[in-house]
Amino acid sequence: MILEQFPLTALSTVVTLMVYFYCIAMVGKARAKHGIKPPSVDGPEEFQRVNRVHQNMVEQLVFHLPALWLFAAAWGDMGAGILGAIFAIGRILYARGYYEAAEKRGRGFGLSTMASVILLLGALAGVVMAIL
Numbered sequence: 001m002i003l004e005q006f007p008l009t010a011l012s013t014v015v016t017l018m019v020y021f022y023c024i025a026m027v028g029k030a031r032a033k034h035g036i037k038p039p040s041v042d043g044p045e046e047f048q049r050v051n052r053v054h055q056n057m058v059e060q061l062v063f064h065l066p067a068l069w070l071f072a073a074a075w076g077d078m079g080a081g082i083l084g085a086i087f088a089i090g091r092i093l094y095a096r097g098y099y100e101a102a103e104k105r106g107r108g109f110g111l112s113t114m115a116s117v118i119l120l121l122g123a124l125a126g127v128v129m130a131i132l
Contacts, residue, residue, distance in 0.1 A: 074126020
């Protein structure tokens with residue numbers, strides 16, 4: 001069973017999805033606070049920052065999750081699980097910073113992006129080694 005082979009990778013995936021769900025909830029809360037009805041994404045800067053956190057999380061998930069699982073398949077659960085956890089922590093730092101001010105998002109963005117790039121490069125190396 002895949003969960004028995006990759007428990008840390010699965011756990012980091014669940015934690016990442018929980019962070020994503022939190023971002024969704026924050027957009028809903030900001031919509032209510034500012035009276036912004038869907039599908040509009042126009043509003044005060046505070047709303048736009050909250051919405052941008054959510055949008056960036058969607059963009060990052062498309063890149064991160066396949067890289068995470070391909071890395072796990074190539075190099076094992078421990079490294080993938082650790083890098084997945086670093087990604088989730090980075091996304092939390094990104095969100096907290098961006099909710100305060102756009103200038104405060106950099107550290108979290110850098111941390112989460114670094115984790116995903118390492119996963120992607122590791123996945124690529126694993127695929128190339130499997131082909132050769």
